Amino acid sequence: MQKSLTRRDLLKFAGGSALGLLFTPLPWKLLDDSAIWTQNWALTPKLSHGPITTKFSSCTLCPAGCAVKAHCVDGLPFRLTGVHHHPMSNGAVCARGLAGHHLAYHPLRMTIPHKFSGRSAESRLIPYTLNNSIKEISAAIDSAQGSVVILDQSPNRTSSIIFKQFTEKLQNGIYATLSSDEESTLLALQEMFDEKNISLGYDFEKTEMIVSFGAPLLDGFGTPGLMTKLYNERKTSRKKFIQIESCQSRTALQADQWIPIKPGVEGIIALNIAFVLLNEIKLHNQNSNGAKDISEYKKNLKNFIPERTEHATGIQPGVIRKLALDLASARSSIILGGADPGGGSFGKETEKAIAGLNLILGNVGKSGAITERKNENVQAEPWPKIPDHSISVLIMDSYETGYAVPWQLIEQKLIPDNNIVVTLLPYLNEISAHTDYIIPTTTYYESVRDIPTPAGSPVNTFAISQPLLPKPDGTIEETEFISQVASVLHMDFTIASAEERIKEKVNSIYSTKRGKLFSFSDGQSKPLIDISTANDFYSQLLDGATWIDEKASKNLVKKFSLKADIIAQPSSQDRLLLIPFGWRGAVSSSSLSPIMSKLFQESELRENANTVLMNPQTIADAKLNETQNAILETKSGSMPVKIKSSNTVPLNVIYIPVGPLPNGSPSKAYLNNLNALSMCEVKSDGTWRITNAAIRNQTV
Amino acid sequence: MNSLSEKKSRYGMVIDLDKCNGCGACSIACTIENNVPPAELKANKRSGITWIQIHTVSNNEQYPNGDAVFIPMFCQQCENETPCMTVCPQNAVDIDPSTGIVGQIPQRCLGCRYCMTACPYHARYFNWWDPQWTEGMMKQLNPEVAPRMRGVVEKCNFCHARLHAARTKAAANGESEINPEDYIPACGESCPSKAITFGDLSDENSEAAKLSKEKNTFRFLSRLGTEPKVYFHSERTWIKDMAEKALTRTRMEEHHG
């Protein structure tokens, strides 16, 4: 008989199969595999299984050029560490350097040339062919009314030589450099001598006393490994760190003595000290008679009796006298200033006043103080010396120096609305966003680069940074670009490849037979003469080694002038003062590995670009409160900022960090005109440290 | 059989706060070493994954009399009643008996975050987002540390992968003990001011063991009785008092007359 299946029959069937399944591996295996799936799904990357190797190189992220050991998998670096016992870097690499191998893959990285549709914040960035850009740039050079300038931001490389030769071949060409603030005191010192082209360096290791006017000695100055080593050994080596600075910086916190001062009075204090030294203390090594202008210098010092300027500086005369006495009694000392990577130098006159103290104390040309080193610098025109509104074509080799450059500083030299600016830079950042052409050069660890003597080094050194990463197509070496321009302009000018140039340099060093070679792999140094051939020397440098020259022994007995024009007045305190500060290498949006967001975004260790530091009292006076959004105003414009209260900053001052924005890539508008630097006014002497500002509630 | 674990070590760390200048190198080295992804766009101090959080701690004096130290805070490797270990429902956290290191196995973790509420040092981090690297950085991951997936907890384990490497090396040479020089966590190795001393606390002659017994060496929240293995050293008494809550102790005495 017919029987149709009812719903209840279906239930029975289902029940049976359900029970059956429990007796098969199916449900249990599925349970297991689904869990394993969550452990291996495609949302998390897979690791490479290739062989692990190590290579040596040198960091090119800042002039210090620390030695680096790269641990690689499948030939790509996954970890960078320092090289132990290295004479300068001493086994240390800074936070930024540790992540240097990421920079090639930065979100703002560019691998093909780009052209801006205009200069305004709205202008768009258009991908462009290399040939067209070179044609247009060459044409501009050809038809330039004003000067054609190559601005080299990390001088004394072998590339710098090419730049210089190229500009010399042009009738209106200038090869210019922007001094890194680290050596500003030394440069001032060099200018004070009659004899030109001498080059100086700090002999920190042997000195007894380091008096720094705001130089971040322990927060990215010189070679980090060396400075921290000296600091840690200061108990045994009887070294004293004295910091004269308005804010309680990292260095001030750690220094043996911190002398808090009002902002912008460094020059006055320097002359205060000079006064005490020359009038109240019997200096055993009286050196100032070398000065031609000693008499009027002394006469001028009368305005700088500590008591007279106390109201201006806010320091009791006692403090200054004590400091002067310590300096006089120290066997050797170094007095240096400036060098905030964001704030820039104090300006020539102040630097002279500070540098002069070294001359008075006879610190110059003395081991354990400021020594002369053999001058191998590529002679260049200092940027400030270039007349305003005179440049019609500017080529910036903006190979990161780690120091801030406000666009205004560049702009004031350009012929208004009739100029072409080219950046040889693989990133879109605060500088390149203003230019017409961005020619993407190779970046860190992508090509062979030479590491010239770092600024402020007491001896000459040389190292080679060997590439660790593949060179992306579309990028071009800065000198290759120059040679292509040259050929378009039909200049008789052949440019050797980077390797060849470096080989030449190596040969010239080898021919001197001077100095010793420190090898990274075995941590041993051997005299240069022990190396059989120049090629051998080259290959050793390439595999990881630093050449260190002998110390220049001869003492400087030269005529110099001490004159420094300082007005015994502090900067006006009627309004709030805006003071930019930075961390070497972290002063632009592009120069940091995305990993650095750990310090800027995921912790408050480093302030990111839209956070200003203010004294709680100042915040209260301005009728604001902490972590509130506010509007910062200066002559140059206004920008939204977050307020952070801090007891490390003085009253009536707004400290604004020059650094990357949190949360990824910044907007063109930010890059162009909404960043800390653009808020600062660039003075005639090329400084931008102090600007009058106001801050108000966002809602008002 | 391989007798690596027969010798019982207690790895620990002493951090000299007077040497630390808050440069952040340890934090970055740690991040790279352990394949921690860059900050997600929306991530912040509280939701990000930074195994070594460096806090700037001030004594709250007014300018210019203030003083401050930088305190790298990370898993303190508690030894006694390890808060996170005892609460984990499925043994994703445990103490390695041969090293005393508190291990976290993200692949076992179900992401209940109970351990995070248990940790007094806030040194555990949850993957709120899927990890993300730029294309090229993806090829630069440390091949010896497994990346974590969304929805699990992770934390410092004294760069345990480096101990693995050291053990492999020793074993290949037929040795059952590692060479202490082969095992230094990334933070200790990278610290430019050599503020971090790492070593075996149970080994009397190790530098770390010696420093951990010094007068001005202290631990944070030691009165919770969890016996952390990360020590701090500073001549500044105020931070010591703060860390051990010695001040609150005196305040208590006032409070109870």
Place this chain on the structure above:
Amino acid sequence: MKYTSALLFGSGFLISLIVGWFLFPAALYRSEPQPIQFNHKIHTGEKGGMACTECHTTDDAGKFQGIPRIAKCAECHAAPLGESDVEKILVEQYTTPNQEIPWHVYSRQPDNAYFPHASHTTLGKMKCVECHGDHGNSESLEVYQVNRISGYSRDIWGKNISGIQSQPWEGMKMDRCVRCHAERSRKDGCIACHK
């Protein structure tokens, strides 16, 4: 009539058993051919007479290198030694253009597993065979099967879907490691073998 319900129930039960034991495994694994039919026997047998460790080396840090890179093959096979087609493919497609061979690794463990060969072979005096079976004498490579869900090689779970293995070297899941370590009464934390 009164048996219908039992019949229905039973049939459902039976169908499930068939699905679970036979159809499911077939569906769960995806087969992928190896790029080259490698013959271990030729290399290790009297013809080649090589030891496992001659190709499966460790680096200076003692890290096991797994399947050798193409450079190793090229040491002998830069040019064909014999007439076999397999070798022809090897030379033409891989050693000559210096192209790595995209092997499928039967015993590939997940990224979070740390297995130091040195500790087991050098210190622990274990033989390759104990974990990998007599792979070294195989004449050809069996087809590589991958779990569609977990992405693991089938050899990790073992050939038998039930998880019960006939041979000691079958199956390479964690419980196997744990068992062996337990037998030797080793006290290890999870991170001793996880990274």
Place this chain on the structure above:
Amino acid sequence: MDKFLIPRGLQRTSFPKFLLWIIPWMMLLSFGLYAIYLCLAEGLNHTNMDNRFAFGLWIYLDLTVIALGAGAFFTGFLLYIVNRKELKAVINSAVVIGLICYSGAVLVLMVDVGQPLRAWFTFWHPNTHSMLTEVTFCLTCYLTVLGIEYAPILLKNRKLRQIPKFLVFEFELHKLMPVLAGIGTLLSFFHQGSLGGLFGVLRGRPFAFREELGIWPSTFFLFVLSAIAAGPSFVLFTTWLVQKITRKQLVQPSVLKFLGKISGILLIIYILFKSIDTLIWINNTSPSTGFPAFEFYERTSFGTWILFTEIGFLGLIPALLLASKRMREKPAVLVAAAVMVCGGVMVNRFVMTIQTLALPTLPFDQFLSYAPSWEEIAAFLFVVAYGVLLYSFTFRYAPIFPQERELNFLSAQQIEIERTPLEYSSKGSRVLAALANKFTSLRSLW
């Protein structure tokens, strides 16, 4: 149209009206479902929780609903084991409420964890020291028990009763009830306690940490006590609410009073122990770890007032109200007190979860704040909607309240006069007024 499903002799609203009632809840349900999808598919970055506030709204609500759901096991315990027959009137309702609370909690928990697919590891590799393991085991087991207890209620459905097998099954199940009640009580005792232990064991959180009595911290026992004290109150409140909404007398007033009485007495005991515990904590436990208790209240927006609200205003007062016979007689007071009891438990759970996490432990750290994201709230609303729907359907198709028939026999015959919603509100049910404005006539809704 679904008349054939509605229990005999009981009056239920017409199907369209019923549809009108459930549609908004359905919409809420799907809204919540969307939020849950987001959290599961894209990760928990959709919540406002973070590394410092690792637990949030969800855990807090889990603890709360489970505490309130305790009515299920405790009523069962009193009915089947202590043999208080009068509770038969509410047992079914209590069970349904319990089922809703527990399944809801487990559901939210599955969204709360970062890797739900690995949740079963807890059974495969359990850490026996962890309170959470205890909770997970008991919760899942007890949920099964509730399921079994719920089955007979469903089987009372007229259509299902036609199947003889089911009838027998139901009968058998009823014989099983005392056993189930016993198991349920045992399980509940453990997980209610473990939920308290969850925070009591946090050595690293001195605000929550408590000394151990035997193997469990004191919070273990306090949670059990507070749960069984609040459970009956919640059953009382829900029953009253259902009566209001359905405009039906469902249980004898005496039953509610009895529930109130139990609640009151237990609450007095709880308050006693809680006060002792708090005193020990303030004077001993907390300071010994370097955290003087007063600090917790002085550095945060949660002043000591929250402590007094919890123990005094929402603890002692309702306890005394419910304990006194005279007060219980006043229906308004009875219900109000019950609500206060539930509120008290909610505050207690809030303090244990949210405030514990808001308080910093490291000396240089600040007090934290946290506000749930819309996804978190939506996911919770999902559970609410799910609860209301499950209850509505059960109420409509199965006779939950045994006394309903005789209590409503007359009223079912007599013709009622139409009333305006306002009058309902005058009856004292704010909820009713709100709903009344939504729908034309609530009386006929059921």
